[in-house]
Amino acid sequence: MQNIITTLKKLFYLWRRSQVPVKxxxxxxxxxxxxxxxxxxxxxxxxxxxxxxxSPLNIADIFSWFLTFTEVLISSGVLIxxxxxxxxxxxxxxxxxxxxxxxxxxxTKLALASTISPLSMIIPPALIISQGMGSxxxxxxxxxxxxxxxxxxxxINNNLFFILLVCASIVSLLGGRIRSRAQLxxxxxxxxxxxxxxxxxxxxxxxxxxxxxxxxVSSYGDIFSDSLVLAIAMLxxxxxxxxxxxxxxxxTKARLLELADKEKPLIRRLSLEAPGTFEHxxxxxxxxxxxxxxxxxxxxLIKTGALYHDVGKLHAPNWxxxxxxxxxxxxxxxxxxIKSAEVLQAHVDEGLKFARxxxxxxxxxxxxxxxxxTLKMGYFFQKAKEKNLDINENYFRYKGPIPQSKETAILMxxxxxxxxxxxxxxxxxDKEALKTISNIIYSREKDGQLxxxxxxxxxxxxxxxxxxxxxxxIRHRRIQYPTSKNNTFS
Ligand SMILES: [Fe+2]
Ligand SMILES: [Fe+2]
Numbered sequence: 001m002q003n004i005i006t007t008l009k010k011l012f013y014l015w016r017r018s019q020v021p022v023k024x025x026x027x028x029x030x031x032x033x034x035x036x037x038x039x040x041x042x043x044x045x046x047x048x049x050x051x052x053x054x055s056p057l058n059i060a061d062i063f064s065w066f067l068t069f070t071e072v073l074i075s076s077g078v079l080i081x082x083x084x085x086x087x088x089x090x091x092x093x094x095x096x097x098x099x100x101x102x103x104x105x106x107x108t109k110l111a112l113a114s115t116i117s118p119l120s121m122i123i124p125p126a127l128i129i130s131q132g133m134g135s136x137x138x139x140x141x142x143x144x145x146x147x148x149x150x151x152x153x154x155x156i157n158n159n160l161f162f163i164l165l166v167c168a169s170i171v172s173l174l175g176g177r178i179r180s181r182a183q184l185x186x187x188x189x190x191x192x193x194x195x196x197x198x199x200x201x202x203x204x205x206x207x208x209x210x211x212x213x214x215x216x217v218s219s220y221g222d223i224f225s226d227s228l229v230l231a232i233a234m235l236x237x238x239x240x241x242x243x244x245x246x247x248x249x250x251x252t253k254a255r256l257l258e259l260a261d262k263e264k265p266l267i268r269r270l271s272l273e274a275p276g277t278f279e280h281x282x283x284x285x286x287x288x289x290x291x292x293x294x295x296x297x298x299x300x301l302i303k304t305g306a307l308y309h310d311v312g313k314l315h316a317p318n319w320x321x322x323x324x325x326x327x328x329x330x331x332x333x334x335x336x337x338i339k340s341a342e343v344l345q346a347h348v349d350e351g352l353k354f355a356r357x358x359x360x361x362x363x364x365x366x367x368x369x370x371x372x373x374t375l376k377m378g379y380f381f382q383k384a385k386e387k388n389l390d391i392n393e394n395y396f397r398y399k400g401p402i403p404q405s406k407e408t409a410i411l412m413x414x415x416x417x418x419x420x421x422x423x424x425x426x427x428x429x430d431k432e433a434l435k436t437i438s439n440i441i442y443s444r445e446k447d448g449q450l451x452x453x454x455x456x457x458x459x460x461x462x463x464x465x466x467x468x469x470x471x472x473x474i475r476h477r478r479i480q481y482p483t484s485k486n487n488t489f490s
Contacts, residue, residue, distance in 0.1 A: 032092035039099045040076040046106045047072045047150045068148075075144045076102065082140040083133055088454070089363065089405060094133060097248045098141060101125040105145050113154050117226040118164050119195055122146060124230075124237040126168050127187075130175025131241060132250030138172035159202040167195050179253045179300070181238065188234035196227035251361045253300055259364065260304040266311055266358050276322030277313045280418060281306060286473075287414035287421075291466035292407060295459045302407045305367035308360060309411055312351025312368060319343050337384035341377050341396050348372055348398060370408035371415050372398040373449040402449050409453030413463060416440045421471050433471045437464050 028036075048068040054061055076099060083098055084090055108121050122145050130138035146164055149156070156164075171191055178184055200223055244250055262271070271278040285306045292302045317323040319330055331340045348369050355365035374397050381396035403409035417440050424433060441464060444450060450460075 028092045043103050044069045044072040047148050079140050083137040086134045086136045093248050110150050120230045120233045123168050123171050124233045126171050127175050127237050130172045131252040135173050135176030142168040163198045181254050184238050192227040192231035199223045251363050256300040256304045274313050274317035274323050277310050280322050284414045284418050287470050288410050290470050291410045291463040294462040294466040297406050305364050309367045309371045311354045312347035315350040337380040338395050340380045370403045371411045373402040374400040403453045417467050434468050437467045
């Protein structure tokens with residue numbers, strides 16, 4: 001009996017460790033909520049009002065209208081919930097984009113349902129949503145946009161409906177993963193070709209009109225022009241995605257990779273003017289990438305965020321130890337711990353200025369203050385305490401905020417472990433390295449720095465293992481290989 005209780009306790013402890021702390025989603029202002037709600041009502045009205053245009057109108061018709069109205073309203077709500085679940089930091093502008101695209105599609109269906117193929121109406125917006133907000137949101141959007149048709153007289157051919165769902169799902173799933181504009185172009189060519197072939201095989205031979213009162217596709221030529229319109233619509237969408245990125249603050253994979261290019265002027269400046277910081281940044285990228293892969297986070301986001309996290313040090317590179325090269329330390333000459341703490345805080349404030357000047361997306365700029373959180377500048381605090389025992393600790397804490405996402409929290413932990421791992425003795429055992437990593441992570445955890453990050457205990461455990469793996473790689477790189485006179489080329 002005792003054994004069963006102990007086992008159950010252990011299982012309960014492991015289950016608790018794996019749970020993610022409850023986190024409140026980002027707050028949206030009342031005005032924004034009201035506007036979003038009104039747009040949802042508008043979508044519901046547009047999607048259902050035709051049911052009321054029947055004469056004579058009886059109770060059953062009104063009931064059926066009410067059902068459709070409520071169904072669309074609830075579906076829009078579910079869509080918003082899915083988008084919030086997939087993107088915890090989603091802004092009201094981005095929610096507005098999702099529901100406005102739904103509104104636009106419903107209006108287009110009313111106006112052009114008999115002339116434009118449903119594929120051309122639904123697939124291009126699905127591409128925008130999957131690129132900016134992820135595959136799950138795009139799939140939820142596609143299911144609502146495909147199922148709700150405002151005109152009850154329009155009945156879509158089952159085969160076309162099937163092709164629509166398959167093509168839109170492929171675009172939604174691939175769109176969320178595609179990492180370059182070239183791959184997007186390939187998608188905009190292959191999806192229309194695929195839709196053309198599948199329509200040719202499944203529909204054209206039936207000679208059944210796609211929309212009951214129109215000869216929508218009655219010959220091969222029409223199928224071809226449908227697919228051509230789809231290809232053109234997708235190409236235009238790809239052209240306009242950068243505009244959507246800047247208006248709605250979307251962060252696509254392609255944009256992230258463009259920003260991660262080390263030839264970007266700001267990163268080039270960092271490598272030339274603050275080489276020590278640049279080296280520190282590269283090592284942190286490795287640590288953070290490995291940890292994010294381990295917990296299944298957004299690797300492209302953290303790699304790019306890590307690259308820019310310390311750009312603020314460009315304002316005074318030689319005030320940071322990694323750039324001092326054994327020369328004089330300006331902090332010693334200053335001999336004022338409070339002023340030194342201000343210089344350290346300035347790397348965050350100046351970093352945010354650099355981010356604004358270089359139009360870095362908000363999700364990337366967030367790494368700049370959040371990687372420091374409200375950490376204590378221990379060294380200068382101790383120095384100040386030597387002079388004045390009653391000194392206020394708040395002068396020596398970064399202004400925050402503490403990490404608000406898993407990715408920024410991982411970067412904070414990587415930032416803390418980097419110097420310690422770099423300085424560690426090459427002969428140190430894995431156990432010693434893990435102990436050092438655990439101590440650094442525990443001190444940040446205890447300080448409340450990870451409270452808003454949504455990291456579970458299980459994920460923190462995985463992060464420690466990931467950092468240890470990187471340390472093993474660093475150690476391996478530092479091992480000197482024996483060289484001989486005859487073996488100088490290998
Ligand atoms: Fe920093
Ligand atoms: Fe750093």
